[in-house]
Amino acid sequence: MRIVLVDSGIGLLSTAAALREARPDADLILSMDPDHMPWGPRSTAEITRRVLAGARAALAEGPDAVVVACNTASVHALEPLRAELEPRIPVVGTVPAVKPAADRGGPFAIWATPATTGSPYQRGLVERFARGTAVTPVACPGLADAVERADSSSVRDAVARAAERTPADTSAVVLGCTHYDLVEEWISAVLGDGVALFTAAGAVAAQTLRRLGAEARPGAPRTGALRVYASGRPAEMPEAALRYPAGALLAAEPVG
Structure with a gap:
């Protein structure tokens, strides 16, 4: 294969x-x-x-x-x-894991690149799978680039900025960029154990x-x-x- x-x-x-x-x-x-x-x-x-x-x-x-x-x-x-x-x-x-996050219940956020955040494609996924659920789109400028360079300082800064824009009552975060999967542990450490992460891999x-x-x-x-x-x-x-x-x-x- x-x-x-x-x-x-x-x-x-x-x-x-x-x-x-x-x-x-x-x-x-x-x-x-x-x-x-x-x-x-x-x-x-x-x-x-x-x-x-x-x-x-x-x-x-x-x-x-x-x-x-x-x-x-x-x-x-x-x-x-x-x-x-x-x-x-x-x-x-690759499709962001919006459906499983919505099926879990509770308000959730979608972290994605600025190009994907607010795009008709992402809005369509939310409308199709998460209608009636509180969903917060969070653009993460610079995060994918920092991950690509393995620049730990820039990754931490970008994650911190995204976390600040994520509502406190968020129960889950969909990682809408495959680069973000690589720093999943760092994201969890900032958001806390009470916030579930959903990836598509x-x-x-x-x-x-x-x-x-x-x-x-x-x-x-x-x-x-x-x-x-x-x-x-x-x-x-x-x-x-x-x-x-x-x-x-x-x-x-x-x-x-």
Whole structure:
């Protein structure tokens, strides 16, 4: 089994790690785009071009599935990518975990990039799954960039600012950017144990296996290889990625 994950940067690590835990025998190809990141401020046409380029760069690997492990990219480029690759290669997107947060009950917040916060896409998710629930959108400027650089000081500052804009009665926070998953423990430490965090990585990994007609086999032999592309070029895992548990987990594998 061979799975490509596409993102502008290391935000894809959390989904890749979830796939690795579910299928230690799967080959994972991480296609990042350091030459053109961040994608958030770019136009829909530009984001679509970058996502298509990231997926195409890894097609020579013969993937069985492609995962768009980025909320912003999924909003803008998922359908064009599906039009190009499906039904030959299933394409899986990333949707913020608004539904499970709403099902839990209680007021919740959605932390996301400024580009995603207040977007018609996010408003549509809230309207569809959380109607009648108090939902606070919280833009987190600079947080994804700080995570990408593994800049702990800037991460703490951005998390603190977001926490200040999160109502005191918030019972849960949806992490609406895959980069935020990498600092989940830091966010929990600021918000407190009483605030549940919802991420999409596990659900995306499970959906990928479903699209492949495969089951999770966490006890399978750890034979899956790891390959990395940087804006279309074969590369090594970014040094910043190794600062996070998900990156360290993935790096401790055969590299093909």
